[in-house]
Amino acid sequence: MIIDCHNHVGLDDRFYRSGAHPYAQDLPTMTGIGGENGVSNWIAFPFVSYRGQPHTEMPPPPVGLEAPYAWENLRLARELRQQYPELGRDCLQFAILDPARHTGSQIEALRDLRTRFPIAGLKIQATIIASPIAALRDEGACFLDLAAEWNIPVLIHTSVAENDPWSQAGEIVSIAASRPEVRFCLAHSCRFDRPVLDQVAELPNAWFDCSAHLIHCLSVVKELPNIARSQRRFPGDYRDPVRVLSDLATTYPGKMLWGSDSPYYCWIEPPGSACPNLKATYREEVECLKALPDDTISEIAVKNPMEFLSMPEGSFPLPDPPSALATVK
Numbered sequence: 001m002i003i004d005c006h007n008h009v010g011l012d013d014r015f016y017r018s019g020a021h022p023y024a025q026d027l028p029t030m031t032g033i034g035g036e037n038g039v040s041n042w043i044a045f046p047f048v049s050y051r052g053q054p055h056t057e058m059p060p061p062p063v064g065l066e067a068p069y070a071w072e073n074l075r076l077a078r079e080l081r082q083q084y085p086e087l088g089r090d091c092l093q094f095a096i097l098d099p100a101r102h103t104g105s106q107i108e109a110l111r112d113l114r115t116r117f118p119i120a121g122l123k124i125q126a127t128i129i130a131s132p133i134a135a136l137r138d139e140g141a142c143f144l145d146l147a148a149e150w151n152i153p154v155l156i157h158t159s160v161a162e163n164d165p166w167s168q169a170g171e172i173v174s175i176a177a178s179r180p181e182v183r184f185c186l187a188h189s190c191r192f193d194r195p196v197l198d199q200v201a202e203l204p205n206a207w208f209d210c211s212a213h214l215i216h217c218l219s220v221v222k223e224l225p226n227i228a229r230s231q232r233r234f235p236g237d238y239r240d241p242v243r244v245l246s247d248l249a250t251t252y253p254g255k256m257l258w259g260s261d262s263p264y265y266c267w268i269e270p271p272g273s274a275c276p277n278l279k280a281t282y283r284e285e286v287e288c289l290k291a292l293p294d295d296t297i298s299e300i301a302v303k304n305p306m307e308f309l310s311m312p313e314g315s316f317p318l319p320d321p322p323s324a325l326a327t328v329k
Helices: 013-018 027-036 070-083 103-116 133-137 141-150 169-178 188-192 194-202 213-221 241-251 282-290 294-309
Strands: 003-011 041-046 091-096 121-124 154-156 184-186 206-209
Touching: 003 027, 003 070, 003 294, 027 041, 027 070, 041 070, 070 091, 070 103, 103 141, 121 141, 133 141, 133 169, 141 154, 169 184, 169 188, 169 194, 169 206, 188 194, 188 206, 188 213, 194 206, 206 294, 213 241, 213 282, 241 282, 241 294, 282 294
Parallel strands: 003 041, 041 091, 091 121, 121 154, 154 184, 184 206
Antiparallel strands: none
16 A cells, blocks of 8 residues: 555646646546556645636636635545546545635535535645635634544645745644644645754644655755755755655654655746746656655555544545435536
């Protein structure tokens, strides 16, 4: 068993229109590429931009699904459980949310969704939608209340970039410390920010994932600003991603989850961008994992994810809710 804890399924119209890549992935593609490389199970959530989002050209959502991400979460649930149930049985859905906008209507939509489809966790990517993660302390606290009520974890995109006020890793770990009843995973190895990783290690309710590990290592080599500066950076030879992954797992036992961030194991900038393209493949991400000792692979790709999920091994898939057989609008 190998669990990939960080995957997107769906479409990001903003990325498509800008010329960036990737911009889409469907369930057969995710499980097909992953399965060919030895992955058996996936945690999946929608792409980041949502229909009707402020300051975008995306079309409005269908009537009755106006809450942020209501359409995207329902669309993914249908793909996993109705359109491709033979593939969806190996997956768990995390519902994505906007931490600051229309929180009440989102809560209503999430409660309705969970009456019809199993929801294993919550996901936030606040940077792309320009929505402050700090809202989880006030107007967005209802989402953490919901996670505690349902006993499900929250996976949050992290950033350390100076031009990103939305998803700072230090803010996220502080929120995790203030809500010990909720389990948190901070994505992307906290951008290799050693003080934040150390804080995660001290919290019984916090983990981190290593999603898109290869291009983050490449970002260090290229000295890009999306990674912690040298004085705060986890020490290592980032020209050797296997060694860095091994060192992270050894330094923080019980804390790291393996994930690919598919399809964002690569990032190709829109035409005319001054930023360099960052390219890797799913196969290379898995090869990096499989270069580790078997007991380390088992820890970061099975044991730790299941503890984060608070699920016993063999829990894929989650059962459908009692009303799942009802007609879905």
